[in-house]
Amino acid sequence: MNVRRQYILPNCTLILEGFSDISSSNAQDELLTILVNAECYFVGIPQKLQGGRTFLENLVKSVSAYAQEYLSGIPHPQNHQSSEDKIDLETIPGDHLHRLTWYPSISVNNSPVELILTTVQLFDLVEGIDQFFADSRTLPDLTLKLQPVSRRYRPPDEPLAQRVIPASLGMASLVVAAFVLFLLPIPQVREPEPKTQPTPTQPLPNTTPSPSPNTGSTPSNP
């Protein structure tokens, strides 16, 4: 039996269609366990995003990670997406907007699809995804684990350019000093000429103290 779930936000609608492999009498409680089609629309954007399970998995992973990146300002690396239906999100610098790029699988279309989202639209997409994860009747096997990124990904407090300045100044001054010193003439080494000079000190013969007791004794007995 076909099951259709919609998560409708003011700017974004997420629709998941599929069927349940366990038949239930009550249509409301029916689990959506096998996804056939996932669609995502934005109000005011004609282009829609659409795909199967891989598409949905990529969408939720990259959107969720980008939302965390947006909150903390620290990049969340996204290297575990499959190449099919890949989804990238990036901030457009200086514009307060976000660019979502979807690379559809080859069978549908070859060229990537780009959507420019405002922060409110981005939030509605995140919220649609969070509501889907909070809904235990839809794809219960798909879960999202939110986790902070490790210290390794933390950018240094000072930008690289600023940290490079002292080191490059040091290197530059070393180069300048080396160049200036290179231009200076090499001082000529003058060999010291050997000089014949009498040695200033000569040990005196140690004879003077010996007569002194004699001279001292002479007045006593003249």
Next chain:
Amino acid sequence: MSPFISIMSDSSLATESKPVILDILPDFPISGPGCAMRIQQQIDLWLLAIEALELGASEYMLQTIQQLNLQEIVKNRIVLWRLRSTNPWRRSYARDTLNLEQAKALVIIASYRAKTLTVQIRQLLLAEQQMREKGLPVNCHFLLAEYLDQFRSHFSSRMNPRRAKVSIYLASEAELNELALSLLKQLLFCTGTTGMQRFWISLFDGEVA
């Protein structure tokens, strides 16, 4: 009879153990006795943005503390003020650190307040978008101007101008407006289904091993 008994048992449980609501947010191993300065600063700035959004925000925060049974951690307004003074940018910076429970309590308060302000936050951000599309300065819109004025006055009266970063913000109205708007956008994410958790986890980005 039975509902009465269950209420009694609930309240007795709450008094002997930590507030259950804290378990909504996961624990992360942090190095050192308290939270990093960046976390303390960020939480206080979020609360500051909430104060700029509604009049009497601190009273509403105290009411929220009562509703959520967080009085054990934040007993009164002085404790709340002292916890917020762990923001190193504050004039009244106390060189204290928040422990995980206190940080969680403040994040929960901020999220609950932000959720009640959802409509207002969305209105302001849509207005910002309109102004940017038209190429007009953001404070030409009357709603935005009110929020930005409030934020700037709270910021300048409470933050220490001798701090380098604070003095940069105080010197430029445009920079301070940008800070106020970026905090508003973060608060928008807080209003969602998993907003509180997203908010909390983002604080630890780059802080865990």
